[in-house]
Amino acid sequence: MNTAAPEFAVAADDAWVPSSCSLCYGSCSILAHRVDGVVVKIEGNPESVVGKGKLCGKGVSGIMTHYDPNRLTKPLRRTNPKKGLGEDPGWKEISWDEALSELAEVLKKVRQDDPRKLVVQRTTTVTAGRTPFQTFAAAFGTPNFSVSGGGQHCGNGAHLISGIMHASWSVVPDFAYCNYAMYFGASKGHAAGHASCSNMGLAADARARGMKMVVVDPMANFAGAKATEWVPLRVGTDAALAMSMANVMVNELGMVDRPYLQARTNSPYLIGPDKRYVRDPESKKPLVWDTAANAARPFSEVAAADMALEGEFFANGVKCQPAFMKLKEHLLKFTPEWGESVSTVPAKNIRRLACEFATEARIGSTIMVDGVTLPYRPVAAVAFRGNQGHMNSTYNFFAVDLLNQLVGAADVVGSCLGFNPASKGFPETGRPRYVPTADEDGLMVTGMWMGYHYPYPAAEPRMPKNLGLQDLFVMGMTSPFLNSIDQEELWQKFEVPYRPEVLINFGANLMMSIGTSEVVAKSLERYKFIASFDLFLTETSQFADIVLPDASYLQSTDSRSNFPFIFSLPGGMGEWCWPIRQEVVPLDGEQRRFSEVLLDLADRVGMRADLNAAYNASMNLQTPYRLEGDNAYTFPEICDLELKNNFGPERGLEWFKEHGLIKWKKQPEEVYWRPFVDVRVPVYWEFMVSMWEKINAICEPRGVKIPQEYYDPLPDFLPCRSHLCQKSGFDFYAFYYRDTIHTNSFTMENPWLDEAAELDPFSYYVAIHAEVGKKKGLHDGQLVWVESEAGRKVKGRIRLTQAVHPEGLGIAACAGHWGKGMPVARGKGVFFNELLELDFDHVSPNNLNLDLCVKVRVTPVEV
Amino acid sequence: MEVRWDAAVSGSRFWSEQPPVEPPMIAASNHGWIDVRVWPFGILADSRIERPIMLELGDGFTLRDVINGLEARCGAEFLDGMLDGKGELISHCRVFVDGRMIERLEQPVPSGPQADVEIILLVATEGG
């Protein structure tokens, strides 16, 4: 186990060390209290904007993860060559030199042969892994980088569309000014996630101020429990509700922000009969109808106020309509009555919600913030994991954001905000500076992103060269095809010229986090070699050839624990804040920090110059802070250079270790940047038309059907597999939700969090509606089988509640560990992901999102 | 009072102001020709191609000139991962000239009599 560190255990050792939490990707700033070499308490750092001095239950419990006696302390090598579910690897302890020599030999061979045969995978829980593993993959030369289930289940729709519409990774209400927030399958400010603890404080203050919160969700848990109104809906039908609301706003109430639509969206762009923009023959710019000149002219030459939003025109020899007109007509079919039939939300409620949202938007109003007059739209419709974890991922999210766009509630005061899409940088250095820009069509290109391929403009679909097929399905960020049952069939069809041979895994437990374990196990068995950096022996590390004992966050350094700002720095006014993570206690046993092991590996493989170049590019290091040639920098040295690069020569790692963070004031023009930057967002996704044609041209000859309705420029409701299930007795839509007590599958091993989950009425239970349960003869606490249409089964205890939709069945978190390496977690909770099929048929053919709802039946376990 | 969304703010130069500290510009060469050393990294560092690749380009060269030079020297296949279908730099391809990031192909590249061009493809996709 991790013990008191002798070098720290001196009488005078009593320190509060500023650092960053890593029990989830929120990366809240902490103060770790170390006494005589032992961390005795973890509190929030009140100096920091990230967490604002508060921590969640997981954050304070981090101490128990760090000192867990089940932590790995020595490198392990498997002696049993056979891999599979239930196979004992026959672990043997080896030295680091043996472990890294073997791994380096494997990597050298594969790099020589074809570097793309290496897959690098990391967990989303530990943000510190992002840059080191991305740079390692880039330097090695593989495009195959994955973020396992945390990425796949969470963000293909949410992040991509937040990027296209708000230039940020996620969206959140502007809590300080918002008066009416609608949440669709989201919990921002009420549970885990981006800027989690900061948002919890901001949301609580907003509710106390009187912000009305309407939570649309099949379950009233974290957000719903605190809502002014909970709107239960049928699982996966968010787009139907949102489109019906949009129809009411546009066609029944006529309440839209026309000047916003004219000036900051592509609403006025003329659309021809082929669904594409009508373009100026010379400049190729999209045309709008200039009502002053009574002629079609390039959008860049017409005053916004003169751009027609409605009507039918003739331009370039074709009949055309503004995109807004197309949208308006498209919406007509989504009547509230139709919306009710799909979502079960009563039509009269849909009308009321639409009216409330549009009225509360106060279209046309302004407000002064810090002396700057700005548009004021104090409403926000935000969505996240629950909304977009479906076949209809793209449209579920797009439809919700349309509500914001229609009333101009986008990145202005009180509205739906992206997390910090524009930064002018630290005043003394002007770094990091980024702001969205416009492409030739005037549409917004984000200024900062997490990966290096921006969400818009989308890449050109092409024959895939990466294993996840995102080269072809260009709306997809993360892909299930690294683990799906049909991966080989797909790779053959798309002529992928190589196969994966080596996996480097950083902390991801994909056996539990993606889909049914049997299928994921098969995908792991086919690797010739797996090396896994882990804190514990997980169900996934059982498939590894070599396991490397990692340091905990209390033993690690990271110069960018909260960067980029679009990820987990709270949005809205306040301060910019750049905290670091630093070692609070030293390493124990033979644990090593992954960041330094990767540098060691790069030297052994002979790719240090490539890695230095990747760090230069990834951190945008400028002379004189660039990494030179193949110099063997240590990780703290790289951190030091990055900090000096951004904050000046006097503020390197030592300065940050002492101060913990740096902060400076946000300006209204940064936070509410939309009126100041001439970019438009697409309410009509014209680019989808040619995208489908190009994708289909590759897929169709290979027998892969790509339904065109997934690539229409305007959103629609498209059913999940579960909505089409007719099998008798299968009458629940099963879904899982992120428990605030736990992060993915990782924290189940933490004894304090386990205890809290045991006390929680829902954490380890299967929630169904009380009346429905009683009618089925089920009682509270009863042990049942939850069985999918495909015959996959999980066991769990029933919790009868009023707080779930009558057709819904809610399961918390990613529980149900079976491995011996995490004994606290073992056998706790319900393993929902076991019910998920992992094949092309259960993936959105648009953004590759896995369908996360399953039609199930519930039967008592015979005893 | 109803205010047009785009009329609430006008004439602000907030985003057109330059950062307080700009990286130093290196004066252009007077020699007419510049020795350009191209350093491909990661997947672009094909073992069949010796690093650096030496090019001789005219004063005030652009990144497009570098690309054309690379195509002539290493073949079109070399550019496969760098350019999109329209012949533009893909967004996860990063190019630095003498340590400064260059984003547009037509952008003239300031340099001295010798220039170092570093090219690397970063990881395109990332979720979570």
Ligand code: SF4
């Ligand atoms: S929200 Fe995440 S980062 Fe913040 S304290 Fe909780 S576990 Fe730690």
